[in-house]
Amino acid sequence: xxxxxxxxxxxxxxxxxxxxxxxxxxxxxxxxxxxxxxxxxxxxxxxxxxxxxxxxxxxxxxxxxxxxxxxxxxxxxxxxxxxxxxxxxxxxxxxxxxxxxxxxxxxxxxxxxxxxxxxxxxxxxxxxxxxxxxxxxxxxxxxxxxxxxxxxxxxxxxxxxxxxxxxxxxxxxxxxxxxxxxxxxxxxxxxxx
Numbered sequence: 001x002x003x004x005x006x007x008x009x010x011x012x013x014x015x016x017x018x019x020x021x022x023x024x025x026x027x028x029x030x031x032x033x034x035x036x037x038x039x040x041x042x043x044x045x046x047x048x049x050x051x052x053x054x055x056x057x058x059x060x061x062x063x064x065x066x067x068x069x070x071x072x073x074x075x076x077x078x079x080x081x082x083x084x085x086x087x088x089x090x091x092x093x094x095x096x097x098x099x100x101x102x103x104x105x106x107x108x109x110x111x112x113x114x115x116x117x118x119x120x121x122x123x124x125x126x127x128x129x130x131x132x133x134x135x136x137x138x139x140x141x142x143x144x145x146x147x148x149x150x151x152x153x154x155x156x157x158x159x160x161x162x163x164x165x166x167x168x169x170x171x172x173x174x175x176x177x178x179x180x181x182x183x184x185x186x187x188x189x190x191x192x193x
Contacts, residue, residue, distance in 0.1 A: 002137060002184040003144045004161060005046055008154050009053075009062035010035035011176040018093045021150065022085030022119070025057040035177030036062050040069035043179065046144060048072055052136065053148035054080040063148040072146075080132045082153045086119025111152075111169050122156065122166075129156055137186050144181075151175060158182065 010032025014021045028036065043066065050073045053063025060076065067074035088096055097104040107114045112122045136145065149157050152169040159166050161182045 002140050002142055002186075004136075004157075004182045004184055005043065005048055005144060005146045005179055006154055006157060006161075006182055007039065007043075007051075007062065007066070007146055007148045007179045008176050009058040009148055009150050010039070012058050014090075015176050020085050020088045020091050020093060020096070021058075021082070022089040022116075023056065023082050024089050025055075027057045028061050032058065032062075032176065033065075036065045037069075039177060039179060040066055043070060043146065046146075046181070048146040049140070049143050050075055051146040051148065052077050052080075054078070054082065054150075054153070056082055056150065059148045059150055063146070066146060066148070070146075077132050077136075079128050080149070080153070081128070082150050083122065083125045083156075084120040085116045087117040088119065107169065111166060122152075125153065125156055126160065129153070129160055133157070133160065133184075137184060 010028045012021065012026040012032055013029050014024070014026045016029065016031070039062070048066075048070055051063045051067040051070070052075050053059040054077050059082075063076075064074050103114060115121045136147075147157065154175075155166060155169055158164065158180075161184055
């Protein structure tokens with residue numbers, strides 16, 4: 001069986017300021033670098049063979065550092081970029097809540113029905129995730145791989161692999177520098193539409 005260690009990247013200044021990062025490439029801050037060092041210590045015994053990450057700066061930095069610390073290969077997944085939050089990117093979460101309270105609430109309760117202004121729907125991101133995970137599963141039928149993914153991308157990956165509810169994506173954004181092990185059942189993953 002394949003296991004994916006789903007890793008949230010270390011924090012950035014946007015995380016600390018509670019800004020929406022989306023597909024923007026913001027480097028890790030000092031706290032984020034410390035979180036990556038802690039992650040490397042915690043992940044040492046997980047048997048990770050390869051670390052994968054999208055090209056975004058915090059994910060790429062986290063993935064490359066972890067791979068180096070664990071002595072494993074690092075591979076970039078170009079099609080696994082984070083959700084494009086459009087005009088929300090760079091905004092404070094509290095400003096979205098204040099300026100667009102109905103859309104903010106809907107994003108909490110039914111994010112699959114919301115498209116951030118000039119952004120993308122969750123279904124578009126899920127198509128990219130499905131494609132990337134399919135290739136990953138074909139490449140690694142058994143073993144353990146690390147997959148670095150920022151929020152809300154990490155929540156979408158988790159939902160697709162374990163088939164659970166999405167939850168509040170605003171709250172999930174605070175989980176940087178964390179990790180969890182997901183058991184992959186390819187037949188279930190491919191059945192998700």
